[in-house]
Amino acid sequence: EKESQNILENKRTIKELFVSEPDRLSRMTFKVDDFFLDFSKNIISRKIQELLNALAINNNVLKQAQRMFAGETINITENRSVLHIALRNVSYSKKKGFKSLGEISVNKQDVMPEVVNTLNRMADFSDKIRKGKWRGTTGKKITDIVNIGIGGSDLGPKMIYRALLSFAASNINVHFVSNVDGTDIAETLSNLNPETTLFIVASKTFTTQETMTNALSAKKWFLKRFKQKDIAKHFVAASTAENLVTDFGIDAENMFPFWDWVGGRYSSPSAIGLPIMIALGKENYAKLLEGYQKMDNHFRSTPVESNLPIQLALIGIWYNNFLNAQSYAILPYAQSLEHFAAYFQQGDMESNGKSINLKGEVVDYQTGPIVWGEPGTNGQHAFYQLIHQGTKLIPCDFIGFIQSNYPLSDHHDKLMANFFAQPEALMNGLSQEELIKQNCPKELLPFKEFKGNIPTNSILINKLNPQSLGSLIALYEHKIFTQGIIWQINSFDQYGVELGKVLAKSVLEDINSGKVNTKKHDPSTANLIELFIKNK
Numbered sequence: 001e002k003e004s005q006n007i008l009e010n011k012r013t014i015k016e017l018f019v020s021e022p023d024r025l026s027r028m029t030f031k032v033d034d035f036f037l038d039f040s041k042n043i044i045s046r047k048i049q050e051l052l053n054a055l056a057i058n059n060n061v062l063k064q065a066q067r068m069f070a071g072e073t074i075n076i077t078e079n080r081s082v083l084h085i086a087l088r089n090v091s092y093s094k095k096k097g098f099k100s101l102g103e104i105s106v107n108k109q110d111v112m113p114e115v116v117n118t119l120n121r122m123a124d125f126s127d128k129i130r131k132g133k134w135r136g137t138t139g140k141k142i143t144d145i146v147n148i149g150i151g152g153s154d155l156g157p158k159m160i161y162r163a164l165l166s167f168a169a170s171n172i173n174v175h176f177v178s179n180v181d182g183t184d185i186a187e188t189l190s191n192l193n194p195e196t197t198l199f200i201v202a203s204k205t206f207t208t209q210e211t212m213t214n215a216l217s218a219k220k221w222f223l224k225r226f227k228q229k230d231i232a233k234h235f236v237a238a239s240t241a242e243n244l245v246t247d248f249g250i251d252a253e254n255m256f257p258f259w260d261w262v263g264g265r266y267s268s269p270s271a272i273g274l275p276i277m278i279a280l281g282k283e284n285y286a287k288l289l290e291g292y293q294k295m296d297n298h299f300r301s302t303p304v305e306s307n308l309p310i311q312l313a314l315i316g317i318w319y320n321n322f323l324n325a326q327s328y329a330i331l332p333y334a335q336s337l338e339h340f341a342a343y344f345q346q347g348d349m350e351s352n353g354k355s356i357n358l359k360g361e362v363v364d365y366q367t368g369p370i371v372w373g374e375p376g377t378n379g380q381h382a383f384y385q386l387i388h389q390g391t392k393l394i395p396c397d398f399i400g401f402i403q404s405n406y407p408l409s410d411h412h413d414k415l416m417a418n419f420f421a422q423p424e425a426l427m428n429g430l431s432q433e434e435l436i437k438q439n440c441p442k443e444l445l446p447f448k449e450f451k452g453n454i455p456t457n458s459i460l461i462n463k464l465n466p467q468s469l470g471s472l473i474a475l476y477e478h479k480i481f482t483q484g485i486i487w488q489i490n491s492f493d494q495y496g497v498e499l500g501k502v503l504a505k506s507v508l509e510d511i512n513s514g515k516v517n518t519k520k521h522d523p524s525t526a527n528l529i530e531l532f533i534k535n536k
């Protein structure tokens, strides 16, 4: 308590900790494969670090991880296992394709044969599209893939496709349609030719209103030119619901399954990854899975003190629960990771935005933080002002790469100069004494002063490629898992977002009938709906 009091009172700043703890760098930096993580610029002393490690040990984080890896029913409110780790428990060779690395069972049934079978079917299908063997109904090659999905059935493939665009085939474009706003599908389809377009309807449940509405509009658009029988060549699905897929008119043969033990926001390495495999090819996809798997192995087998996801989780808990930070920013210094923060906005906030513990009681402590961010350096010219000089504590994760996928003159050096300079400035600040030395006019001193002591993590990776991206995603996934364990909440249900699906249906009934049912709504909402009905 005394230690955290000192920190709260600013008596022990990061700068001071570097002086009083000469072993700080060796204690708080980690090198695993081509990842270098520097956690030393945190307001965390040796004592606090020890206490945080004890928190993870006392909460049996590693034991709980073993329960997840063993397929136990840890998603207790939905009575499900949580096995996204099974999706990457595979090896790949040119000769033998994808193979299981060992049994993982749910209710005594090994799930791996189905995982491997689906991966090999996806590989076969992707090959056909990439090599132009799968042709549209008029015999033309597929040039455009449209992924129709939302949430976990959109954000993952969209983020990964964008991140690895430099590895993607140049003859196939992938588009992502998610919003029920007709603008999304209309603008996407306006530039496409149905003869050369393949739709992937991606939905775990195959009931999500946005996705089904967009899929029906896509079908209508396609049927303006072609017949029902032509659909087989142009519509495939990634889903857990075979009946609904076939009801929609998609052949069961063209459905790539996944299972209820894959949460939507953890589903990008499942059949939901089909557009990524088509774009990148099966070999690159295998490397992506290998990257996930490396971090999975690190997470399950490394002691708490040097376990990267656990350390990242503990740092987050320190700011969230002890220093009252409301949010944290993910700041990738890579334009390719422009959707990374949005992806983990769902990953983190849908997982840990809970206020009821595993026993069904209301918690009396803070749980999941607000997650936000944009790539640097763009963010620097937008919201960094508030991080540097605002009234809120915002811990930041800086993610950067040593080598660029586009080594264009000195762009990368300039980008990385900012990557190094910002965390340094956030920690050091700029004092009034320093400003005086720089001849700053006296009246401007308080305005130009930076208090500093703003914590950052630096995640420096050799290169952005399929393998490192897989590891980076798994790093954050297991961080979220660890925090959920310590907060004693179920990170794997999402009743909070499911409510929205029901609410909109009831309003839609009113809109369709052209009359507001005033008994159902409060006066403000009833008035707003009426205004819409009258003027639409």
Ligand code: F6P
Pocket (backbone or CB within 6 Å): 150, 151, 152, 153, 202, 203, 204, 205, 206, 207, 208, 211, 264, 265, 350, 494, 497, 498
């Ligand atoms: O918004 C709630 C949610 O269930 C997310 O968890 C999920 O990723 C998304 O909807 C999409 O669901 P589905 O894949 O079933 O269409």
